[in-house]
Amino acid sequence: MEEARPDLGCRLKRLTLPNPVLAASGTAGYGTEELPGRAALSLGALVTKGISLEPRPGNPPPRIVETPCGMLNAIGLQNIGLEAFLGEHLPLLRESGIRIIVNVFGETEEEYARLASRLETQHGLLGLELNVSCPNVKKGGRAFGRDPDVLHLLVKRVRAETSMPLWVKLAPDGVEPLEAAQASWEAGCDGLTVANTYLGMAVDVEQRRPRISIGTGGLSGPAIRPLTLYRVWKVAAKAPVPVIACGGVACAKDALEYLIAGAGAVQVGSGIFGNPGLYMEVLEGIRSYMIKHRMSSLEQLVGSLEGMPRVSF
């Protein structure tokens, strides 16, 4: 029996998941929505829409526009707020058995800290992902992610509030990702999500106005994959904590590129919109690949890339 079913079990420091395929924040709701074909239960984990202490209405429309092999979004972190999430969604999520990572967002260090300490006391949550990289809000978010020193203090503060697995979701632009990564791991995070969307824009040439209400938005989708893959490789080559890749996965091959380049797990984001079967397709594709290449555990796949130059800081 050479073709034993490979073990897709995924060890991300203190966190063990049944497989490395995750749903990215903001592309799978709170986990309770009707998700056609998304098989949320089969996911390694589902990262929730970004949650803030207070509800946020989000940005005026238009909030999204398609671009070549991608899309810009400026949702503006619309969300129902922490208490509504805990009251309305968390009980359903617990009942469902879906593995949940909560993505959180604050405008001040204090807000991040309060989110973390409040979530710390909840059952049924696997971990926290700090969004310090949202390009679509005026205050907070990316402001923390752009300055490694500020980021370091933020992560340290949050770390003090919670013993849960803590991931920091980095911005791919406006900061050298390796510096932001280092600032985060030195402050004690358990994982690094590489990366959020890239700041971009689109113009309606007939109106001569931006196509996104607030002028700019974050680019996601296959268009950015080569860029994020580079960042994932670079950070994974140096980081003492796992890297969770996120950017432009649209088929199993894309996820394999990330795992081979060093990611311990992969998030599927806006690719799900055009292909509701994508979570399962990626999961099964990784499995088939491992069978074909006679790999019995995920560790054999992760970081198996050869022929790259050395990474210098």
Add this chain to the structure above:
Amino acid sequence: MEEARPDLGCRLKRLTLPNPVLAASGTAGYGTEELPGRAALSLGALVTKGISLEPRPGNPPPRIVETPCGMLNAIGLQNIGLEAFLGEHLPLLRESGIRIIVNVFGETEEEYARLASRLETQHGLLGLELNVSCPNVKKGGRAFGRDPDVLHLLVKRVRAETSMPLWVKLAPDGVEPLEAAQASWEAGCDGLTVANTYLGMAVDVEQRRPRISIGTGGLSGPAIRPLTLYRVWKVAAKAPVPVIACGGVACAKDALEYLIAGAGAVQVGSGIFGNPGLYMEVLEGIRSYMIKHRMSSLEQLVGSLEGMPRVSF
């Protein structure tokens, strides 16, 4: 006669071109190759392949790989060297009447300076574009572009050597474009080309090796357009010199987005590979748009975008 032919004449500080459609460096050779349907004479100008003092063999293959709505390249600045360019190509170019901007690249400040002073004495060249942003070479290039202080000194040095129109071609990543732009204009450049390719990579999952020989390459094509458009808008909002947009133009609408966002001219790069008629298509598309919107001169189009937030440094 409301539908008079609009004037596409393009004034870029000291340089006046018959229209704002340019061929980007490295995608149109030295200007002397057989360019199917490229109508090099109809271009506002053609920017040559990057030229160094000495010939360079370039990187081993594979040098290119297609990605979603784009491509990675790592040519490694293969070129015949300055003297061969001056001896073999420049006479033909002069005879042809093609308007030429020479893209130059050095490994040291000294090399850039020597390139500039040698080209200064040649007839038949419209200007210089300094490539300080090539991601595909080990020394020089991007090293200058990444540090605004180093860039400032470089541009100052080159400025002292030449009175020709001098553009600086900025990197879109690894540096805040506005800071690099400011460093350049304060050193006296006449224009800013925004931008070069974005550092990225791709993995061959069957071989578990990079798909580009040197590991990483520069991403071009429509995939990057939303990202470069954002940078063009941001730099153009502040810069006292013209911005020449470059990134992902694949149709006339794309070029219009750049002009409306503030670019004084637009370079067509890798889009020409899949559509040899693109130069003419873009040129005619801009003309039709101006007729439709009753614009008589390019100035009415450039920077006509409304509804954007203010740019802060």
Add this chain to the structure above:
Amino acid sequence: MSWSYHWGAMMKVRLARVELITEVQPGTFLLALAAQGISQEAKPGQFYMLKTAQEADPFLPRPFSWLRKGEEGSLGGNRVEILFQVVGKGTARLARMRPGDQLQALGPLGRGWQWDPAKTPLLVGGGVGAASLVSLVECIPPEKRSCVWALVGARLGKQLWCGQEMSRLGARVLLASQDGLEGFHGTVLELLRREESLLIGAETEVFACGPREMLKEVATWAASRGLPCQVSMETPMACGVGVCLGCAVKISGSGGYARACQEGPVFRSEEIDWD
């Protein structure tokens, strides 16, 4: 709410086969799709997200209301028709499909028209938006259709296919074209105002679909006449299933937003913040 619905919902994604594609008026195509159960549960005013399965660009699926379920009286539920107008690259790609090709179809989605049989519908459709009103007529029992008033307007007289179709289904149809080549010479709003004494009865309810500016004017008109009014809102969409929050529609009063794909696309007109 039970967790089995994750699996129930999976049934909404189908690879549908193009049965027929034909240009019914310049730039507007009728597309018939076949797939097991595709229209079984489709309610009028709901929509589908369509995408060519293998292509990376266009990246997002596109929302389209359904037009008809096909042969009247057929029990099937395995066929659905869409009427679409070519406006950009997604619809241009769709127009290049041929019978036998496959399309990924997610749906039916959203909250459609809420038709109370006690009410007399007054339908107001602008352009290809009228397609979503055709589905409403098709779902009204044939014997009741003669009470339905339908006003359909377009820029050109040759763009009134939907009006003819509603007429064929048995509704009382008035047409308007801005070129005056078919029906009333003017906009559908002008026609509405001109004929309102004829159109308004005690139980009239307005159902409107078309460009936002038109909807706003219809809503204002209906409010001033004390008529209930439903509107179908078009917004860009990414997911179609309520998770991306891309399809925000500003709701009056609250300062908040509703999702066109979930709480809509059909809203009561007074819910909308029109400014």
Add this chain to the structure above:
Amino acid sequence: MSWSYHWGAMMKVRLARVELITEVQPGTFLLALAAQGISQEAKPGQFYMLKTAQEADPFLPRPFSWLRKGEEGSLGGNRVEILFQVVGKGTARLARMRPGDQLQALGPLGRGWQWDPAKTPLLVGGGVGAASLVSLVECIPPEKRSCVWALVGARLGKQLWCGQEMSRLGARVLLASQDGLEGFHGTVLELLRREESLLIGAETEVFACGPREMLKEVATWAASRGLPCQVSMETPMACGVGVCLGCAVKISGSGGYARACQEGPVFRSEEIDWD
């Protein structure tokens, strides 16, 4: 060199109409394209860059050797045939084309086979690479074809369409398949070594096309037998016309690179740095 060639070269870009597309062996398609003058100047071993005109992805055109000009003896020059194997998304897209569809074709491009009528060609083709050798046979006058030896190998016996085609054109063909279901059971190289006494004459010149590893072995073999040898190199390409420098092929000795699209795709085997 004169500047008028910019305009002359423009003639090389054409919108071609798909005349015929048919799967001649599993996963391999014969594509016939029609456009004014498309093959008028095509020389054997040259290639075309093909792309669907309206689509943003795949971003780059794809290079394909031409196979035949169509009906033998036809004066036309308005028709060209390609043989392609589906290996990725570009070729998968191509395989979905239908008669009547349009494709952008740039070509003929590059430097093809240099055939000296005094020489006796020994053709060695692996897989779909043999297509480019078919064009060579077609360009040799019919009365001379019976001197041509052609060895064609493939993994499966059912993948030897090119061999059958060369045989139909009048060449002396030997087939090899790794599954042994057609011709010699083994690789084309094993066949070549086994039959070399039969194949080599005084004026023999080798023409090889196929995977790089095969070409390298053929080149080594030819060198050891003192035979001149030409090889057609496949590399990724972006522009096809010599401006992007993406198609670099390492040249022996110099430390430098040649462009497969311009100095190639056909090279003399000793020009290539095989390591």
